[in-house]
Amino acid sequence: MTRERTDAARNRAKILAAAEGIVAARGVQGLQMADVAAAAGVGVGTLYRRFGDRSGLAYALIDRREREFQAAFIEGPPPLGPGAEPAARAKAFLRALADRTVEQLDLLLMAETASPLARFGGAYDAYHGHLSMLIGRLRPGADAHCLADALLAPLAAPLLAHRLGETGIERVKSALDDLLDGLAG
Structure with a gap:
């Protein structure tokens, strides 16, 4: 480096x-x-x-908060960090990610819409890998890869911005909890 x-x-x-x-x-x-x-x-x-460009600058502005968030779910205290059961960690993770997305929604909108695949890579890969690991532990044999995408989809900045006008963030979090409860079966 x-x-x-x-x-x-x-x-x-x-x-x-x-x-x-x-x-x-x-x-x-x-x-x-x-x-x-x-x-x-x-x-x-x-x-x-x-x-x-502006989206690169937006990502740089997002970076500090993103590093803090990743540190919290990788090595922070439970339930977001290690030590909690997979279902509790996954719920805490998705709820924290929802809050984190709302916190910097305008910057994320700019960054995630700069190109068709701008959302993917970097942070998304970290979220996806973490959530896939939790889903794999929660429900062995399930397609954790695709299920992680399905759970992350409602937290895409453009969709979340669209939904927040009619749906509060607590409703989005509650729906994600319901999806996870279904996975935990």
Whole structure:
């Protein structure tokens, strides 16, 4: 793994701080690359080389919270972390993921809709692997791979944003609990 140069790390921190400030003041729709570059005191080219586009910048803004969430379900206390039964862990995981998605919904919407497959890879793979493992323990012999996708689908940012207008997040969590209860049979 190559280590980031000191000046590059400093620029990254300035860029992310500027972007966070713009999102706080204007919302995600106000996040323009030229404005971020100006606020950070870097060239627009530096921003594009570093993040690619607005969705890359959105993912970078999401990253800190994402790392905290992953640490919680990998090594945190039960029921989200190790030590609880698979059904309890899966419920805690999906509920925490629902809250985590709502917390940064606008950024996730931007990031997940940048391209047809933008949602998949990275964090999704971590969620999918974790949930597949829990489902495999909960119901050996089940198609844990496809069941994990089915349980993660309602938490896609575009669908969740669409549903939140008519369905509160607690209703979504309750429906996911019902699905897991069915798996636990």
